[in-house]
Amino acid sequence: MSDDGGAGPLATLRERLAAADERIARQRAVVDGIVDSVRGENVDDEHDPEGATLAWERQQAGALLAEAQAERDAVRAALDRVDAGTYGRCEACGRAIPAARLEARPTATRCVEHTG
Template sequence: MTDRADAEGRLRARLAEVEERLAAQRRAVDGIVESARDSNADDEHDPEGATLAWERQQAAALAAEAERERDQLLAALDRVAAGTYGVCEVCGRPIPAARLEARPAATRCVEHAR
């Protein structure tokens, strides 16, 4: 199992990065919506390339991905507080440090990863 303070510090640093990315994606969505508000362009049939709707959906999908990661990191912080961080939820063995480095919110060891 990893050192609790070290794990918490790494998780909080990653959480700050994810929350910054989430805020940026939300601003992007808001900007796209705002720029299209006063436009009467037919962006769905624009032969020039990507539509505003596609750009908005892309930014919204990236925001949703960041929200999922944020939720996973918050759950990992709860596991740190409970003393179960770094323990496989299936077999109860320690999750290798390299896996936690790559996937800080991992709940399963490599053997039991889905």
């Protein structure tokens, strides 16, 4: 019935979701660890050079965490589209997104033409 040959985008999306969840858990642990060490040492971000480093690290870890969460949201949205039967269709023109593009970017919501 379905035209997906073998693994297909669903398997890729599920793998990505698991990977994103893992990244989120790891980054959260990193962020928590940095927050704890900042608290533990009661550092002054402005005057303690180590505090500035920690603040920078916390910012980087926070950015990576946000990135992983955005990836998870995008994958979840793609899985919803699979359920709804709209996956792989450009949301701008409604045409099918080429398989090669979906393979490279399984969370793509638009064809190359309509990607801003």
